Amino acid sequence: MNENDLQDAAGRLAFVRTSIARAAGLAGRDPEAVTLIAVSKTHDATAIVPLIAAGQRVFGENRVQEAEAKWPALRDATPDIRLHLVGQLQSNKAVEAVELFDAIHSIDRSSLVGALAKARDKTGRRPECFIQVNIGGEDQKGGCEIAALPRLLAEARIAELPIAGLMCVPPVEVEPAPYFALLAKFARDHGVGGLSMGMSSDYETAIMLGATHVRVGTALFGAR
Numbered sequence: 001m002n003e004n005d006l007q008d009a010a011g012r013l014a015f016v017r018t019s020i021a022r023a024a025g026l027a028g029r030d031p032e033a034v035t036l037i038a039v040s041k042t043h044d045a046t047a048i049v050p051l052i053a054a055g056q057r058v059f060g061e062n063r064v065q066e067a068e069a070k071w072p073a074l075r076d077a078t079p080d081i082r083l084h085l086v087g088q089l090q091s092n093k094a095v096e097a098v099e100l101f102d103a104i105h106s107i108d109r110s111s112l113v114g115a116l117a118k119a120r121d122k123t124g125r126r127p128e129c130f131i132q133v134n135i136g137g138e139d140q141k142g143g144c145e146i147a148a149l150p151r152l153l154a155e156a157r158i159a160e161l162p163i164a165g166l167m168c169v170p171p172v173e174v175e176p177a178p179y180f181a182l183l184a185k186f187a188r189d190h191g192v193g194g195l196s197m198g199m200s201s202d203y204e205t206a207i208m209l210g211a212t213h214v215r216v217g218t219a220l221f222g223a224r
């Protein structure tokens with residue numbers, strides 16, 4: 001790792017952390033209550049190692065296979081790293097996912113609740129679970145329909161998955177704040193504590209509206 005890469009990574013991380021603290025401060029919230037997930041999808045170890053060296057410990061990936069290829073070696077070197085799966089998960093990858101990840105943000109259907117409960121029983125691993133909501137009602141988007149959320153949450157609770165919160169990715173190119181506010185309302189209505197919302201372009205807004213987990217890629221790693 002060269003000195004410039006470390007300085008760049010440390011600079012970007014400091015900038016994002018300062019922005020998080022500012023947004024939390026405006027909302028009267030403790031910045032420590034916001035987990036910064038550095039989304040490292042498509043980036044290889046050369047880009048990730050400087051961010052680890054700068055102190056970042058929580059990372060996100062969107063594909064199980066890509067994460068399996070990259071992370072075991074990086075984790076051997078830094079055992080306190082925590083990995084979050086932020087992308088869609090196929091039921092047939094549930095065992096691999098619970099073995100590798102400490103949190104899964106993309107639970108959006110009954111069959112996946114079942115597969116994750118089985119994978120938990122088989123492996124003894126209990127990653128934190130977020131239910132993803134298709135908050136803009138978009139056809140191609142991941143996440144359960146808003147109307148299906150109460151039932152899916154109930155199923156996840158019956159299966160004794162550790163429910164950490166709700167997650168959403170709002171529609172692109174429109175103001176995200178109403179969608180964040182709506183997800184926060186659903187979390188309150190259903191007694192769910194965590195809110196995984198906000199990416200590079202809107203994490204400050206998300207924090208002002210209650211985000212407990214922000215998923216930031218581009219602002220930490222540069223363009224993909």
Ligand SMILES: *Cc1c(COP(=O)(O)O)cnc(C)c1O
Nearest residue numbers: 039062086199200215216217218
């Ligand atoms: C890629 C990705 C992110 C990070 O996006 P940036 O705009 O690069 O910060 C966050 N959440 C999910 C689900 C993603 O797939």
